[in-house]
Amino acid sequence: MHPRFDTFISAMTHLTREARHDEPRLLREGAQLLAELVRHDDWLDDRHAMPHPQFYQQYLLHRAPDDSFSVVSFVWGPGQKTPIHDHTVWGLIGMLRNAEVSQAFERDERTGTLTSTEQVRLEPGTVEAVSPAIGDIHQVVNAFDDRVSISIHVYGADIGKVRRHVFDPATGASREFVSGYAN
Secondary structure, three states: OOHHHHHHHHHHHHHHHHOOOOHHHHHHHHHHHHHHHHOOOOOOOHHHOOOOOOOOEEEEEEEOOOOOOEEEEEEEOOOOEOOEEOOOOOEEEEEEEOOEEEEEEEEOOOOOOEEEEEEEEEOOOOEEEEEOOOEOOEEEEEOOOOOOEEEEEEEOOOOOOOOEEEEOOOOOOEEEEOOOOOO
């Protein structure tokens, strides 16, 4: 890997060891580390930036040996989007190339009803946080219909193993899934 990415992994490893049970600190300081990483677009290997013609791709870049965090590149082909989903762990999303739009939702646990809330457009260098404590249900779409966008995600677990949920936009009904990785 690139020295810039190696420095980021060292810093995140140190942070997750020191602040393992302090989510606000993890999100605050982790966001600063990720913002510094995505300020530069010279380190991501081309094999982790390859789009698929139909589906967004999730490439594992790093998994901590103790599964305390993972780093993933999300590669969005033109117009691609996720279903409405949650994460069940803390996460940071840093925009590396082009842009994506994140539409947040709140879910009434009694009825399942989804209500759209804040919409955020992530541009290169910006970072957004998600977690069950601050809100982690959203839908993400590549902001462009004519180019690939790439974001770098850091999660408080091996996200490729985490049982998460997708939500039906009309009913709010949930279905469990595990995302895995494209690589």
